[in-house]
Amino acid sequence: MLRSKGLTEKVIMLGIDGMDPRFSRKMIDEGKMPNLKKLVEKGSARHDLRLLGGVPTITPPMWTTLATGAYPMTHGVEDFNINMKGELDINFAGIYSKYVHAEPLWNVTAEAGKKTLVWHWPGGAWPPTSDSENLMVVDGTTPGALGFGYAMRDWEGVLIASTKTPEPMFAGNSATNTSTLTGDPAELHRSHAAYTKRVTKEPYWDELWNEFKEGIDGFNGYSVNKMMDIRTSILMDGQSQMEELHHYPANVTLSPISEPKDWGFEVPAGAKEITWLQLFGKMPKPCLILKNEQGVYDRLAIYPSKQHNQPLAIVEKDVYTKNVPDFIPTRTGGIENVVRNMRILDLAEDGSFIRMWFSNAFSADDNRVWYPTWIFDKIKAKFGPPVATGQLGDGDLDVINKCNLEQWRQAGKWQADSINYMIHEEDVEVVFSHFHGPDMSGHTYMRSLKNRDDSKATEQDIYNCAIG
Numbered sequence: 042m043l044r045s046k047g048l049t050e051k052v053i054m055l056g057i058d059g060m061d062p063r064f065s066r067k068m069i070d071e072g073k074m075p076n077l078k079k080l081v082e083k084g085s086a087r088h089d090l091r092l093l094g095g096v097p098t099i100t101p102p103m104w105t106t107l108a109t110g111a112y113p114m115t116h117g118v119e120d121f122n123i124n125m126k127g128e129l130d131i132n133f134a135g136i137y138s139k140y141v142h143a144e145p146l147w148n149v150t151a152e153a154g155k156k157t158l159v160w161h162w163p164g165g166a167w168p169p170t171s172d173s174e175n176l177m178v179v180d181g182t183t184p185g186a187l188g189f190g191y192a193m194r195d196w197e198g199v200l201i202a203s204t205k206t207p208e209p210m211f212a213g214n215s216a217t218n219t220s221t222l223t224g225d226p227a228e229l230h231r232s233h234a235a236y237t238k239r240v241t242k243e244p245y246w247d248e249l250w251n252e253f254k255e256g257i258d259g260f261n262g263y264s265v266n267k268m269m270d271i272r273t274s275i276l277m278d279g280q281s282q283m284e285e286l287h288h289y290p291a292n293v294t295l296s297p298i299s300e301p302k303d304w305g306f307e308v309p310a311g312a313k314e315i316t317w318l319q320l321f322g323k324m325p326k327p328c329l330i331l332k333n334e335q336g337v338y339d340r341l342a343i344y345p346s347k348q349h350n351q352p353l354a355i356v357e358k359d360v361y362t363k364n365v366p367d368f369i370p371t372r373t374g375g376i377e378n379v380v381r382n383m384r385i386l387d388l389a390e391d392g393s394f395i396r397m398w399f400s401n402a403f404s405a406d407d408n409r410v411w412y413p414t415w416i417f418d419k420i421k422a423k424f425g426p427p428v429a430t431g432q433l434g435d436g437d438l439d440v441i442n443k444c445n446l447e448q449w450r451q452a453g454k455w456q457a458d459s460i461n462y463m464i465h466e467e468d469v470e471v472v473f474s475h476f477h478g479p480d481m482s483g484h485t486y487m488r489s490l491k492n493r494d495d496s497k498a499t500e501q502d503i504y505n506c507a508i509g
Contacts, residue, residue, distance in 0.1 A: 051464070052150075053472040055080075056107060058100065058163075058184065059480025062090035100184045101135040104164025104475065109143035116143035118164065136182065141165040150471045151176035158463050160456070160474040161187040169412050177469070178412045184477045186452050188403050188427030191410050194369045194379050195320055195402035197431035198292030199440075202315035202330070202395045206297045211322025214290040218436030219396065220386075222293070229293055291433055294318040298393065301329065305348040311336070313392045317343065319402075324370065330392045331355075338392035341385060356397065358388045361447050364425050367402060378405040382429055382448055386439050398444045403429040419467075420459045428452040434485035441486055449478035 066089055068074040069081065081090070095106045095113055099121050102113040113119045122132035123140055133140070145165055151157040151173040159166045159178045166181030183190030199216070203224020212229040222228050296315040301308045304327075312329040319326055327347050332338045342352040345368070354365040364380045371377055379402040387396040405426045408417035428451050434441040453476060463469045 051470050053460075053474070054107075054146075055472075056104070056475040057479060058104075058475060058477045059483050062092075066090050100480075101164050104162060105135075105141055105143075106164075108145040108147070108162060108165050108473070109141065110146070111143040116141050116165070134182075136163055136165075136167075136184070138165045138168055138170050141170075145170070147171075147176060147178075147471070147473050148173070155470045156468055157471040158460070158469045158473070160460055160463075160472065162473050162475055163477070166473075167410055176412075177416060177463075178410075179416060180410045182410055185481060186428065186430040186449075186477060187456065188407075189401075189430060192404040192407045192427055193401050193429075194377060194404055196292050197401045197429075197433055198294060198399060199433075200294050200296065200315075200317050200395070200397045200399060202296040202298050204298055204393050206295045208297060209316040209318055209322075209325065210295045211318045212293045212295070213321065215293045217290050219291055219293060220437050220439060222396070224295060224394065226295060229295070291437075292321075294322065298330070298395075303347060306350040312342075313338070315341075315395070319367075320369065326353075326367075330388075330395060332392065337390045338388060339390075341388075341395065341397065354383070356383050356385055358385045359443070360384065361443065361451075363428070363451055366405070369402060379403060380405050380426055380429055382444075382451070384444050384447075386443065398433065398440055400429040400444075400448060401431045403427055416463070420462070423462060424455055424458050428455045430481070432481065432485055434482075445482060445485060449482060453478060 065074065065077060069078045095103060097113070097120065101118050101121055105116050105118045106112060109116050118135040118140055121135055123135045124132055138145075141164075147157045147159045147166075148171040151171055152175070154175065156175050157177065159169075159176070159181065161180045163181060163184040166178055169176055169178045180187045180191070199219040201219065201222055201224050205224040206226065210226060212226075215229040216222060294317060296317065299314050301312055301314045308329055309331055311332050315328045315330060317326040317328050318324070327344050329342045329344070329352075330338050331340050331342055333340075340355055340357045342355045343365070344352050353367055354362065356362045356365070361382065361384050363382045365383055367379050367381055369377045369379050381402050382400040383397060385395060385397045387394060389395070403426060405421075408414045411417035428448065430448050430452050431445075434445045456474070456476065460472060460474060464472065
């Protein structure tokens with residue numbers, strides 16, 4: 042039991058990855074972050090918001106240090122990945138609790154009788170290391186967003202349908218700026234070549250890319266990886282891996298626009314047909330571009346097949362549409378329910394062109410890293426499954442402003458609603474939680490930020506130092 046009475050019955054430890062303390066202090070002083078000001082005044086913090094950190098300043102070591110109070114050389118997680126005895130190109134994700142040699146604070150509070158919730162903590166949280174009935178742990182298997190590691194079933198990208206496109210095609214990692222694409226397949230070839238030259242500088246990249254393409258030629262469904270902590274390293278030049286986080290190229294699926302054909306029901310008058318290729322181009326979804334009463338094309342209906350007269354969703358132009366239901370085939374012949382977020386960025390009034398962003402597909406039912414699993418059931422019933430998030434942005438300003446930032450706002454709200462429910466309805470007394478949105482967004486467009494007049498270094502200089 043705790044040996045002394047605390048000043049409060051409830052405690053929340055909330056960390057925000059990538060949230061610069063100097064910038065945050067500046068925003069508080071200018072009155073632009075009133076909620077953070079309230080948290081600082083009600084909680085405990087230095088005036089400048091700085092903390093004494095450890096080395097290296099990498100996600101798993103630092104979050105494990107925050108959880109245990111021990112430095113990396115003490116708790117044992119000294120990098121993002123851990124190399125065990127054996128083959129040098131096999132690494133293990135340093136985010137997992139089985140590699141931590143120090144006790145986390147949540148075990149202490151739970152075993153002292155406090156109902157404790159550890160919500161998506163990216164360092165030593167999963168799997169749980171205490172059998173106390175007071176301990177509840179949700180995810181923690183990847184930094185990103187909750188579900189980013191265990192629940193992802195298909196990659197994000199951009200759908201472009203155009204009268205310039207001769208046939209449906211999937212082009213993986215083919216464009217860092219989709220706003221200039223017109224639907225001409227030749228544009229993607231040039232874009233992919235430019236990306237390959239700039240980012241992946243190793244001479245054996247073509248060989249690796251061909252192996253990847255050969256691997257998906259026989260792709261017929263998703264297979265859940267049960268060994269979530271094992272990784273195979275691919276050696277790249279010094280900056281390539283971090284460069285890729287910034288110049289994150291979109292998977293682009295192209296489709297011609299045609300008159301509806303072979304549908305099993307009467308389609309709306311004036312509708313135009315396109316095909317959305319999912320799962321690396323292996324699973325086509327038929328869609329109809331629809332027009333309104335004024336004859337203007339303004340929405341897209343997505344169908345499970347041409348024989349189903351009820352669409353999975355109808356996405357309106359320039360409206361962020363969340364939790365669109367979809368399904369993914371599994372390798373064992375089953376079907377897994379997933380959710381995506383979507384937004385139509387461009388849609389010609391005459392229906393001759395459409396560009397739509399779509400998020401990663403997250404499983405709607407996977408509760409493997411929710412302990413105990415009843416938490417998943419209650420949260421999903423009240424707030425829906427984890428919000429699908431991703432990394433796209435780079436040169437696409439509309440993708441950044443209308444999609445990337447919005448998905449993180451939605452993820453933050455979902456997380457806040459869920460934790461508040463656990464506090465007020467499930468009597469949780471201690472919360473350890475974190476949010477990675479600023480860091481993930483920073484990777485996407487940090488180097489594109491405008492430099493201040495009084496800057497001593499450019500954003501590019503800062504980025505090079507960070508990866509250097």
